[in-house]
Amino acid sequence: MSEVAVSSLESAAGTAVAGGRSGRLSLVARVGMVVLVALVPLALGTIDTEGQDFWLQAGVFAFAAMIAALGLTLLVGGAGQLSLAHSFFVAIGAYAYTYLASATRGTGTTIASSIQGGFGLPTPVAMVGAVLIAGLAGLLFSPISSRLRGIYLGVASLGLVFVGLHIAFNAQKVSGGFNGRDVPDFNLLGFAFDSSPLSVLGVNFTRNSKLWYLGLASVVLAYVYYVNVLEGRPGRALRCLRDSEVAASVLGVNVVRYKAYAFTLSSMYAGLGGVILALAYHHIVPDTFGLGLTVSFLAMIVIGGLGSPGGALVGALFVTALPLLLAKYSDSLPFLAPTGSGGVTAAVAAQFIYGAAVILLLVFEPGGVAALARRVPRLASRLRRPPHPSTQKEAA
Amino acid sequence: MKDFVQFVFNGLSLGSIYALLALGFVVIFKATEVVNFAHGSILALGAYAISRLSFNSHVEFYLAVLLGVAIAGLLAFIIERGLVRTMAGRSVIAVSIMTIGVDLIVRTETTRRIGVDVLTLGDPWRDGIVHVAGLTVPTARVWAIATALVILAAFFAWFKFSSFGVAMRASAEDSETASLMGIRMGRISAVAWVLAGALAAVAGVFLTAFPSAGLDASTGDVALRAFPAAILGGLDSTGGAVVGGLMIGVAEVLTAGYQSNLTFLGRGFDQVMPYVVMVAVLLVRPTGLFGTREATRV
Numbered sequence: 001m002s003e004v005a006v007s008s009l010e011s012a013a014g015t016a017v018a019g020g021r022s023g024r025l026s027l028v029a030r031v032g033m034v035v036l037v038a039l040v041p042l043a044l045g046t047i048d049t050e051g052q053d054f055w056l057q058a059g060v061f062a063f064a065a066m067i068a069a070l071g072l073t074l075l076v077g078g079a080g081q082l083s084l085a086h087s088f089f090v091a092i093g094a095y096a097y098t099y100l101a102s103a104t105r106g107t108g109t110t111i112a113s114s115i116q117g118g119f120g121l122p123t124p125v126a127m128v129g130a131v132l133i134a135g136l137a138g139l140l141f142s143p144i145s146s147r148l149r150g151i152y153l154g155v156a157s158l159g160l161v162f163v164g165l166h167i168a169f170n171a172q173k174v175s176g177g178f179n180g181r182d183v184p185d186f187n188l189l190g191f192a193f194d195s196s197p198l199s200v201l202g203v204n205f206t207r208n209s210k211l212w213y214l215g216l217a218s219v220v221l222a223y224v225y226y227v228n229v230l231e232g233r234p235g236r237a238l239r240c241l242r243d244s245e246v247a248a249s250v251l252g253v254n255v256v257r258y259k260a261y262a263f264t265l266s267s268m269y270a271g272l273g274g275v276i277l278a279l280a281y282h283h284i285v286p287d288t289f290g291l292g293l294t295v296s297f298l299a300m301i302v303i304g305g306l307g308s309p310g311g312a313l314v315g316a317l318f319v320t321a322l323p324l325l326l327a328k329y330s331d332s333l334p335f336l337a338p339t340g341s342g343g344v345t346a347a348v349a350a351q352f353i354y355g356a357a358v359i360l361l362l363v364f365e366p367g368g369v370a371a372l373a374r375r376v377p378r379l380a381s382r383l384r385r386p387p388h389p390s391t392q393k394e395a396a
Numbered sequence: 397m398k399d400f401v402q403f404v405f406n407g408l409s410l411g412s413i414y415a416l417l418a419l420g421f422v423v424i425f426k427a428t429e430v431v432n433f434a435h436g437s438i439l440a441l442g443a444y445a446i447s448r449l450s451f452n453s454h455v456e457f458y459l460a461v462l463l464g465v466a467i468a469g470l471l472a473f474i475i476e477r478g479l480v481r482t483m484a485g486r487s488v489i490a491v492s493i494m495t496i497g498v499d500l501i502v503r504t505e506t507t508r509r510i511g512v513d514v515l516t517l518g519d520p521w522r523d524g525i526v527h528v529a530g531l532t533v534p535t536a537r538v539w540a541i542a543t544a545l546v547i548l549a550a551f552f553a554w555f556k557f558s559s560f561g562v563a564m565r566a567s568a569e570d571s572e573t574a575s576l577m578g579i580r581m582g583r584i585s586a587v588a589w590v591l592a593g594a595l596a597a598v599a600g601v602f603l604t605a606f607p608s609a610g611l612d613a614s615t616g617d618v619a620l621r622a623f624p625a626a627i628l629g630g631l632d633s634t635g636g637a638v639v640g641g642l643m644i645g646v647a648e649v650l651t652a653g654y655q656s657n658l659t660f661l662g663r664g665f666d667q668v669m670p671y672v673v674m675v676a677v678l679l680v681r682p683t684g685l686f687g688t689r690e691a692t693r694v
Contacts, residue, residue: 082493143679144675148678149682152627152684155431156674159671166664170663171662291617348504348508352504363482366490
């Protein structure tokens with residue numbers, strides 16, 4: 001666990017951030033993409049009224065994952081702190097929102113829901129509260145995170161996942177225990193993101209199409225904030241911290257404070273992701289937030305390229321959508337067995353594929369999808385003119 | 397008091413199994429500075445192979461164990477040669493994350509094969525119980541302690557006295573100098589991985605034997621509880637792995653045993669206890685009890 005080992009948390013991650021400018025899409029292209037994504041529910045609603053909800057729901061799940069993945073890539077790729085606790089902070093966001101927004105006494109008809117408490121706060125307040133509580137949890141972790149480094153930190157943070165699951169199973173008043181509890185619908189200034197009928201431009205808007213916009217807006221906000229943080233003074237401090245804690249402290253970066261800052265900010269991202277995830281599920285159970293979720297977040301940012309915000313978005317989309325797509329088309333995919341048959345089902349195949357993607361990318365292209373994307377223009381320019389020694393070196 | 401002695405003894409027997417797993421983590425870490433997140437799936441695969449051979453194909457149990465251990469060692473060897481080696485010179489954290497990918501694939505496959513079944517190992521101990529000095533101990537756990545003792549003694553003797561052990565320690569101390577002295581780092585790393593894989597399979601045998609119900613889809617997760625054992629002993633300390641394993645084992649069994657007095661912690665707190673102990677130790681000693689403290693040179 002030498003200084004060098006921690007610092008070189010993939011030199012490619014450095015290029016992903018530092019050299020990201022050249023590979024990044026222009027502002028116009030990015031705004032265009034957001035507009036296109038915003039039009040999807042309308043387009044889907046006109047083309048395929050029956051099957052639209054599958055796509056919309058997949059989208060909302062992907063948005064939730066994107067926000068949380070941005071937080072993790074900030075921490076692991078940006079600040080060089082390995083964390084396996086991300087699903088814990090996502091769970092905090094999800095449960096905090098649910099608890100803050102639920103009615104004081106259970107309104108449900110079942111016995112289980114009558115013992116569940118809540119604060120009955122307006123949902124936007126609950127959302128902000130959930131993000132803050134998740135951030136506070138990240139801050140409270142800082143006595144540990146500031147002492148530990150590298151792998152020790154990774155495994156210690158893994159402990160949080162199990163502690164979190166334990167709490168979620170036992171704190172029935174908050175979490176509903178094993179059976180979980182319902183998540184109150186989001187309601188912004190009288191506009192309810194629920195399943196009440198709504199028609200926009202002749203298109204029937206479902207609950208998921210409304211959540212689509214909430215998710216998209218949150219992703220845009222999270223992305224813009226990420227880019228601004230990383231390009232500003234804190235971002236430079238975090239990158240310095242990643243490359244060498246000693247060098248950072250010599251340069252006047254307060255190592256303890258910036259580690260705490262990175263964990264807090266990353267957990268706030270996780271918290272917001274958790275709120276959207278809870279809304280997408282509509283009913284949350286503790287098992288959702290286990291080790292598997294942590295591993296899939298790690299897979300997202302590795303696939304996308306550590307430290308690259310765009311990569312985190314692509315990775316999150318890939319990891320979230322893959323099992324859903326495979327499941328939807330399992331009938332027409334010859335190599336997939338039907339669910340429950342014990343063969344290679346869609347869920348199993350998805351695990352294989354993204355496990356393999358993590359391995360292959362780390363072995364062959366540590367910069368992930370972000371680096372692959374940067375290669376395309378470079379390849380194109382190499383085809384136009386004879387290879388230059390410097391570009392070859394860079395490619396290696 | 398009688399309960400307490402019984403719990404401690406049970407804890408030590410469970411802890412000796414954890415020690416085998418933790419030693420695997422440490423050996424790999426010393427040789428390659430990588431933390432092997434695929435340990436649990438190697439364990440599960442080994443135990444699965446043993447169960448299929450012994451219970452379904454009626455191979456003699458001890459032969460099946462040998463084969464299962466060999467299969468687990470082979471898997472570890474393949475991971476080392478095929479993947480860890482190709483990533484030589486890269487950040488150890490990247491390599492460690494890569495092993496999470498390996499774990500995902502191997503675990504998914506063993507889980508798929510096991511399904512919802514609970515597989516029996518076909519071991520000769522079955523649910524036998526031995527009474528020793530007023531303690532009631534499952535036969536399998538007696539074997540676990542005995543086997544762990546033999547393996548650990550053999551390992552430490554080998555590590556201390558054989559030239560290979562010296563080479564391994566030298567490479568852990570300073571891999572660059574060691575390789576300049578003519579120590580073949582590739583071989584060291586391969587042996588470390590195979591050894592860790594084999595240890596995981598042996599631990600797998602005792603984790604699935606009585607008093608456990610058998611091999612199910614979550615057996616591999618136990619390796620995750622050996623993680624704290626390795627960490628709290630110090631990731632680069634072989635002796636620490638053993639101490640850590642025993643501590644975690646005792647802490648877990650005591651928490652489970654006195655559960656009725658600890659209701660405020662919630663049900664099943666024993667599953668979380670290893671992590672709580674680990675975090676408590678790490679807060680005081682950030683590199684574990686016996687881990688090498690980092691010295692920073694500027």
